[in-house]
Amino acid sequence: MSSAPTIGEKQLDHAELAERFNKDEGRVDWHDQTLWFIRNKRDKAAQSLPEWEELREAASRIKSNVLNNLHDYLIDFERNAEANGITVHWARDAQEHNEIVHSIIQQERITQVVKSKSMLTEECHMNDYLAKQGIEVIDTDLGERIVQLAGEAPSHIVLPCIHWKKEEIGVLFNKHLGTPEGNCDPVLLTAAARENLRTHFMSSRLAITGVNFAVAETGEIVICTNEGNADLGVQLADIHIACMGIEKIIPQRKHLGIFLRLLARSATGQPLTTYSSHFQRPRPGQRMHVILVDNGRSERLGSKDFRNALKCIRCGACMNTCPVYRRSGGHSYHNAIAGPIGAILAPALDMKKNADLPFASTLCGSCTHVCPVKIDIHDQLYKWRQLLVQDGHVATSKKAGIKGMSVVLSSPFLYKAAGKLGRWFMKNVPKLTNNKFNPWFKQREMPEPPKGSFRHWYRENRKK
Amino acid sequence: MNSREQILARLKSHLSAGNDLPEPVIPGNLRTSKIDKLKTVLTGIGGHCIHAENWADVVEKLRAKFPSPGRWLNTIPQLETFIHSNQQPDPHLLEDVTLGVMKGHFAVAENGAVWITSDQMGDRALPFICEHLALVINESDVLPTMYEAYEFIADSKYDFATFIAGPSKTADIEQSLVLGAHGPKTLTLILLSSV
Numbered sequence: 148m149s150s151a152p153t154i155g156e157k158q159l160d161h162a163e164l165a166e167r168f169n170k171d172e173g174r175v176d177w178h179d180q181t182l183w184f185i186r187n188k189r190d191k192a193a194q195s196l197p198e199w200e201e202l203r204e205a206a207s208r209i210k211s212n213v214l215n216n217l218h219d220y221l222i223d224f225e226r227n228a229e230a231n232g233i234t235v236h237w238a239r240d241a242q243e244h245n246e247i248v249h250s251i252i253q254q255e256r257i258t259q260v261v262k263s264k265s266m267l268t269e270e271c272h273m274n275d276y277l278a279k280q281g282i283e284v285i286d287t288d289l290g291e292r293i294v295q296l297a298g299e300a301p302s303h304i305v306l307p308c309i310h311w312k313k314e315e316i317g318v319l320f321n322k323h324l325g326t327p328e329g330n331c332d333p334v335l336l337t338a339a340a341r342e343n344l345r346t347h348f349m350s351s352r353l354a355i356t357g358v359n360f361a362v363a364e365t366g367e368i369v370i371c372t373n374e375g376n377a378d379l380g381v382q383l384a385d386i387h388i389a390c391m392g393i394e395k396i397i398p399q400r401k402h403l404g405i406f407l408r409l410l411a412r413s414a415t416g417q418p419l420t421t422y423s424s425h426f427q428r429p430r431p432g433q434r435m436h437v438i439l440v441d442n443g444r445s446e447r448l449g450s451k452d453f454r455n456a457l458k459c460i461r462c463g464a465c466m467n468t469c470p471v472y473r474r475s476g477g478h479s480y481h482n483a484i485a486g487p488i489g490a491i492l493a494p495a496l497d498m499k500k501n502a503d504l505p506f507a508s509t510l511c512g513s514c515t516h517v518c519p520v521k522i523d524i525h526d527q528l529y530k531w532r533q534l535l536v537q538d539g540h541v542a543t544s545k546k547a548g549i550k551g552m553s554v555v556l557s558s559p560f561l562y563k564a565a566g567k568l569g570r571w572f573m574k575n576v577p578k579l580t581n582n583k584f585n586p587w588f589k590q591r592e593m594p595e596p597p598k599g600s601f602r603h604w605y606r607e608n609r610k611k
Numbered sequence: 612m613n614s615r616e617q618i619l620a621r622l623k624s625h626l627s628a629g630n631d632l633p634e635p636v637i638p639g640n641l642r643t644s645k646i647d648k649l650k651t652v653l654t655g656i657g658g659h660c661i662h663a664e665n666w667a668d669v670v671e672k673l674r675a676k677f678p679s680p681g682r683w684l685n686t687i688p689q690l691e692t693f694i695h696s697n698q699q700p701d702p703h704l705l706e707d708v709t710l711g712v713m714k715g716h717f718a719v720a721e722n723g724a725v726w727i728t729s730d731q732m733g734d735r736a737l738p739f740i741c742e743h744l745a746l747v748i749n750e751s752d753v754l755p756t757m758y759e760a761y762e763f764i765a766d767s768k769y770d771f772a773t774f775i776a777g778p779s780k781t782a783d784i785e786q787s788l789v790l791g792a793h794g795p796k797t798l799t800l801i802l803l804s805s806v
Contacts, residue, residue: 181786201637208633218622237615289792290783306783313785333787341793348793349703375739375779375794382736383702393618398632404761405635407774408721418652418722419757421780422739422794424773430735431698441614445621 158481160503165475169590178310179473185306186467188416189517196408205405207521210458213396214448220363220396221439227366228437231428236438241271244440248273248355248388249280251436255386257282257353261344263370263377264288265357266304266461267390267440269483270496273355284355285347287376289340296323302477304484305414305463310476344376354380358391359460360406361437364399367427368437371410371420378424387435389426393444394457406460409519413462447495452530456491458520465514465524471507480504487514491527494535502540505531563600570596639756645720646802649753653723656777657790658798662750666690669801673712673745676799681709686733687747695733702736711741711795715775717752718800719760724776725800726760728769735771739779744795746775750802 159167169175193199213220225235238244244267252260260277262268262284274284274295286295290307294300296319301307308316317331326339356377360369368389370377381387397406403423411417429435448454466472466486477485482493482501487508493501505528514524535541555561572579573596581593612620641648650660661676663669666689677683684705685693693712699705713732715725725746729735738744754760764772779794790796 184786197640198637205633205635205637209635212632215627218619218626221619221622237613237618239614239617243614287793288783289781293783308783311784313787316784333784334789336784337781337789337792341791344793345706349706373779374781374792376792378739378773379736379793382734382739393622399765401761401765402635404757405637408639408757415782417656419719419724419774419776421656421776421778422773423724423776424771425769426771428770430729430771439618441618441621445618445625448622448625 158500161475161479161481161507162503164479164481165471165507166589168476168479169474174312175474177312178476181309182467182473185415186464186517189413189464189467190416192412192416192418196412202405202409203519203521206409206460206519207458209397209402209405210520211455213398214394214454214457216398217393217396217445217448220398221393223363224361224366224396225439227364228361229366231366232435233366233429234434234436236436238438238440238442240442241273241440244271244390244438244442245273245276247438248390249277249282251386251388252277252282252353253280255353259283259285259347259351260353260355261285261287261347261351261376261380261384262355263357263372263380264291264307265355265390266484267357267392268355269301270392270442271390271440272483273390285344285351287344287347287380288372288374289337292340292344293319296320300478300483302485303463303466304461310478348379348383351380352384353386353388354384355388355390356381358389358395358437359410360397360403361391361395362398362400362403363396365427367400367425369403369423369425371407371423373417373421375422378422381426382430385433387426387429387433389435389437391437391439393439393441394459410460410462413464413517413519443496450495453491453495453527455522456488456495456524456527458522459488459492460520462519464517464519468513468517470509470511470513475507480507487524487528488522491524491531494531498535498538499540502535505529505535563602566600570600635758638758639721641720641755645753645755646750648720648755649718649723652721653777653800656723657780657788658723658777658800660800660802662804663747663801664804666803669747669803672801673710673799677710677743679709681742682707683710683712684708684733684737684741685712686731686737687712687714696737697733699734699736702734702740705734705736705740708737708741710743710745711737712745712747713738715746715748717754717760717763718748718802719754719757719774721756722774722776723800724760724774726764726774727772728767729771730769732771738773738775739794741795743797743799744775744778745799745801747801747803750804753802 293308303309313331320326358368359371411420472486490504512525684696715727718725778790778798779792781792
């Protein structure tokens with residue numbers, strides 16, 4: 148369900164998937180503007196706090212401290228959580244995580260569970276795994292439910308169905324929830340989903356959630372939602388399973404005062420999510436499990452260049468601001484986490500499969516500027532490119548082009564000759580550049596060829 | 612080696628001295644009075660804010676705001692008028708509650724959130740399952756920002772607690788804001804004059 152589009156066996160790369168998304172120009176403009184609208188809301192929220200930059204700096208430094216001492220903080224968290232009556236599990240990879248979830252469900256002889264948003268379970272492809280074991284997972288976040296009914300993966304970590312138009316959701320709900328045909332009123336559609344999902348909340352004995360923050364000092368976990376779906380699911384269930392990457396730890400409860408001020412403002416421009424729930428002990432009679440998942444994180448901690456990516460608090464601000472993400476859509480990244488942050492996280496998981504992603508960027512740096520924990524995203528994108536070329540994961544055509552350019556640029560004679568030839572061909576044989584084999588000709592006209600070179604212009608004009 | 616030992620061993624090999632933990636002393640600056648800010652923000656996120664002189668006034672204001680009959684549950688001892696609610700043997704039985712009334716510890720001006728702990732909820736499911744939610748705080752218990760909020764919370768004890776900022780909401784369908792996604796469709800915050 149959550150695998151990226153492929154043709155036969157071949158996984159399409161970002162450029163190919165983006166090209167597909169770009170076929171519908173109107174939709175691209177709409178997608179771009181919707182995300183830009185959210186980016187603007189984020190700016191307003193950030194600018195309303197004079198202490199914003201101080202908060203980012205503090206958050207970034209707290210996370211540095213966490214990464215430096217993760218070993219100790221995890222042990223603290225485990226001890227405190229267990230003292231609170233929570234069962235703590237450790238999973239080295241996605242497979243083990245899925246097996247742990249499955250074994251808990253199996254012990255309870257349950258076949259249907261509710262789940263609130265968790266990017267970790269997306270990363271582990273947990274829904275697919277459980278489906279194969281005969282267990283149905285009902286996603287309860289409205290956006291996630293929409294993409295689930297459509298058989299898709301979320302295209303954005305905060306706004307899972309940002310690529311869907313309301314008319315399409317109307318058709319989908321008409322088919323699955325029996326809403327009136329042709330009705331696409333968001334109020335009516337949301338009410339229909341509320342009614343339908345309420346029956347699942349009422350009947351499900353087990354709830355799976357993600358984790359936004361886990362506090363080492365107290366052994367509590369914090370979950371943020373606007374809909375209240377995590378809380379409703381957990382409070383009506385006999386068993387609660389919370390799944391988290393090991394980097395979600397923060398040292399002390401009071402640090403939430405920094406992170407919660409940043410998270411929702413960065414994500415949607417809200418001052419705070421509607422619910423920021425602190426789970427310290429299970430409700431009387433309830434069993435609560437926390438699964439700590441590594442899946443490549445401890446390995447990455449050893450890499451000086453890329454470890455900072457583990458500071459991410461999953462706000463999605465880097466996606467909303469990214470000129471490439473906004474115009475290529477989340478699915479073009481063929482990874483659970485899309486956008487700039489996804490493009491630096493994915494190659495660490497599978498360098499070969501995700502070699503294209505660090506190139507899905509203009510390196511404009513906007514992602515780095517909005518990141519609430521100051522991850523050097525665009526620098527890491529650049530560093531990944533170098534590593535990928537070094538290790539031979541980049542297409543030979545790209546390599547050959549860059550080699551050729553380096554020869555030309557290092558010889559003044561060749562450079563002059565190449566410029567002259569280029570201008571002549573553009574003027575006299577425009578077909579040679581204005582064709583579908585030239586990637587610079589896609590979706591744009593080639594410029595008028597200049598009459599002479601810059602060098603020529605400069606020589607003429609310096610005299611004046 | 613089991614997974615726990617394996618993960619911890621790898622993390623240990625990457626331990627580095629690095630920076631100390633910064634003291635997060637970053638008080639906010641509201642640029643306006645706490646109460647004004649709270650009201651503006653709460654209204655902006657779809658909530659309602661009203662004043663009450665005393666507990667009798669709370670009852671009167673709630674009756675005026677919710678005139679239709681329904682199942683009301685209250686967890687505040689001072690409000691004897693309404694049925695008192697405790698931890699339920701089965702939280703599913705709360706599904707038809709139309710109005711839940713409970714006391715919060717304090718509200719936060721910068722984001723309209725109210726801090727409420729499980730001992731104030733009766734049943735933990737109540738603030739999420741009821742159709743409408745009314746929270747009462749003392750007017751003097753308004754804190755400017757989350758910084759002051761966590762100064763207050765830092766060492767407190769609770770089993771479960773939450774910040775509630777406005778009614779349950781979603782904007783997943785084309786960014787159109789809809790109130791009442793899964794939880795309460797409305798949220799009323801009652802500021803009680805010091806009694």
